[in-house]
Amino acid sequence: MRAWLPWAAAALGLVLLALGPTYVLYDAEQRTLGSVFMFVVLAQGWNLIGGFAGYPSFGNVVFFGLGGYTTAVLMVKTGASFFVTVPAAAAVGLGFAVLMGIPILRLRGHYFAIATLGVAEGMREGVINLPGLTGGNKGTTIPAVGEKATASYPGNTGFYFYFLILAVIAMLVVWGVARSRFGYALRAISQDEDAAAAAGINTTRAKIAAFALAGLLTSVAGAIYAYQQVTIYPDRLFSVDITVLMVVMAVLGGAGTVIGPMIGAVSLQYLSEWLRDNLTDYHTFVFGAIIVAAVLILPMGVVNFALDAWKRRRIALFQAVRAYRL
Amino acid sequence: MTQFLQATVYGLLEGGLLALVAIGFSLVWGVMNIVNLAHGAFVVVGAYIAWKLNETAGLDPYLGMLAAAAGLFAAGYVVQRCLINLVVNAPIWMTLLLTFGLNLLIVNGLILAFTADFRAIHTGWASDSLAFGEVRVPYGRLAGFALATAVTVGLVLFMARTRIGLAIRSTGMDRAAARLMGMNVRHVYAFTFGLAAALAGTAGAMLGTINTFSPASAAGYTLQSFVIAVLGGLGNMWGALAGGVLLGLVQSWGGQYLSGTLVNAIAFGVLVLVLIVRPSGLIGRPYYEARAEA
C-alpha cells in the first residue's frame, strides 16, 4: 500500500468535514457529528491508558467532569471568556491525572479499574456537595448568552469545529505516540510489565504520562461540552455511561490501534442514535445485546480483526472464545 | 443518644442485608477473578420474582425467596457455563464489558417487563418492630440480619465440609492443578456463579419486603457489593459479613449527621483508600502474588 494513501484519505476527509457545515450539513447533523468528534477524543484518551498501556480505566469521566466544571465555574464566578478557561481545564485534567495516577497506577487489573471508578463516583458526589461552588444537584449555568456573556455564543457550527479540531489533535497525539519510543514503552508495559522494567523502561513514569495525556484530552473535551450545554449537572458530567461508552468504542474499534477508537466512536455513536430513533423503547436493551455479542465475536476490535484478516489471511471470529475459553 | 442507638441498630441490620447482597459477588471475584457488573441486576431480579409470585399467586415472600434462589441459580449456572466461561481467560476489560452488557440486558429487560415504577412486597409483619425503650428494631430487618448470618455460617460450612465446596476453594487457588486432579472446572465455575446468583436473588427477595425497588436499584447494589468485597477481602465469607455491617454502620451514622450524598462520597473514598493501602481488604490475608492460572 502506498505510504501516502492513508494521509491523502485523511486530508480529503478533513477537507470534506471542514466544508460540511457550510454546504451540506443541517444543524442536527452538525450536532451529531459534533458529539461523534467528542467521543473520538474520549475514546482516544482511553486508548492511551487502556489500550496502549493496558490499564483499563473505568473512571476517565472524572476528567471530563473536572474539565467541564472548571470551565463552568470560571465563567460563572469570574466572568472569564471561554478561551481562557480551556488551558485551565487542561491543567486541571493533567494535574489531577498525575495526582491520581501516582497511587492508583500501582494497582493492577480489576483493582485499578475499580479504584478509578471509585474516584470518578467519589468526585461526582464531591461536586454535588459543594453547591456554593458548583451549584450541586441543581446544576450551574454558564452565562453564555445575554448581557453577562463575554463573547457571542458559538452555536452548532462553532462547537462542530471546536470538537473537530480537538478530535484531529487527539488523533495526531495517538498517531505520534504509536510510532514513538513512548508508544513502545506503553505496549511493552501492557504485554509484560516485569520484562519491561527489566529492559530499562521507567514503568511508573510511562504510565503516569499516558494517564496524564488521557486526562488532558478528556478534560478539554469536557470543557467544550460544558460550554455547549450551558447548564450542566454532576450526574451528567460524571456519568458512568460516558465512561462505558468510551471504553466500548475504543475496545470494539480496536484498543491499541490508531484508527480503531475513531471507527468505534463513529459507528457506535451513529448506532446509538439510530437505535434511539427507531427502537426507542428497546434501544438500551439492544445496545446491551450488541455489546455482549461484540465481546464474544470481535473482542480484539474491528481494526485488529481487519489487520489479522489482511496480514495472516485468517478470519479470527470468536477469537476470544477460541483463545480464552475455559 | 437514642438517635445514635437507633442509627446503630439500623446500620447493623441494614449491614447484614448488604452483606447478603455482596457475599456472592465477593465469592465470584475471589474464586474466578470475575467482577460481575450484573450482580446488582440479579438482586433486583430476585426481588421481582418474589414480588410477582406474591402479586399473582399470593405466595408468601419467604417461599418466594426460595423460588428466587432456585430460579437464579439455574440462570446463573447457564450464564456462566454458556457465556462467561467463554472468555474467562481474557484480559479483564473483556469480562467487565461482557457483564456490563449483560447488566444492560437484564435491567432493560426488567424495565420492559415491569416498567420503571418502584415496587414493594407487602408482608404483614415486616414493618412491625420490637421496642427496646425508645429504640425500634423492625422485624423485617431483623429477619434479614438473621438470614444473612445464617447464610454466612452455612456458606463457610459448605465451603469447608462439602465436596463441591472444597472443589470451589481449590479451583479458586489453582485452576490448572484442580483440573489435573480431575475436577470439572467448567462445572465448578458454573456452580459457583449460580450459587452467587442464588444468594443475590435471595437477598433481593428479602430486600423487597423491606425497601422499595425498581430496575434502577441494580446499580446501587453492584456498587455497594464492590465496596464490601474490597473491605472484607475477596472470597472471604466472614469478611463480606463484616464488610457489610461496616458499610451499613458508616452509611447509617453518616446519614444521621451528614447529607446522603456526602456519605456516598466517603464510602468511595474509603474504597479507594483500602484499594491503595491494603488491597487484600481490612480482614483478608495479604494477597499472595503467586496465584497460579492456566
Added chain:
Amino acid sequence: MSPVLETRGLTRRFGGVAAVSDLSFSLEEGSVLGVIGPNGAGKSTLINLITGHVKPSEGSVLVDGQDVTGERPWTIARSRVARTFQVVKPFRDLSVRENVAIGGMFGPERASSARKAIAQADDALERVDLLEKADASPGDLSVADARRLELAKALSMQPRLLLLDEVMAGLRPGEIQPALDLIASLKEEGVTILVVEHVMKAIMAVSDSLLVMHEGAELARGDPETVMRDERVIEAYLGQRYAERARKDREG
C-alpha cells in the same frame, strides 16, 4: 577495583518463610558464577533481588561498588545489569525483532528513535542465531528459540552483568552446546555472568565457581569440583544415603 556484583547479608522473607537467607558473595569482572540448588532453594528470588524486582528484607546489593539496594528495576537495568526470566516473558504482540529492540530503546545505550533501535536489534539476534525468525511472533517460537529470544533481549542491553535463570531448561542435548558456546564467548568479552541452572554438565563446564543454595541459604561455595564432592551438597540433592555412601567411598 570493586567486584562487579557483591551481596552482603542478602535476605528476603515472605510471610514467615525466608526465601533467601543471609547470602554474601561477590563476583569479579569476567567471571562466571554457577548457582545450583534443589527447587525452591531461592535461586530465582536471588536474581529478583539483584535486579530490583523484589526488595530485600535485609542486606544489600552492590553493582560496581555502588549500593543499588531498593532501586527500581529499570534503574538497575540501566546500570548494565540484564537478566533472563525462568518462565520466558516475551512481549507477545510485538515481533521478535521488536522484542529485542526494546532493550536497545530503553537500556543503557538509549537509541534516539524507535526505528534506530529496531535496526540495531539485528546484531543481538544474529548473536543468538535467531535472525531468520526476526519477523515472527514470539508465540510461534519453539522452546529453544524462545530461550534464544530471552537471551537476545538481555544482550540488547549491552550488559556488564548478565543473570541467566535456567536458560537451558527444556533444551535438547544438541541445543545446549550452542548456549554454552555463547556464554563462553560472552565471558571472553568481559561480561560477568551469574548462571542459575539445573543441567549439571552445562554448569560444570562453564562456571569459575559454584554457589550451592539450600532453603534460601548458602550451603557451599567455591571451586566447582570441590563443591560437588562436598558431602552436604550430595545430601541436599540426593539424600542422606548417597552422602553416606560417598563418604564411605572416600574413606574406604
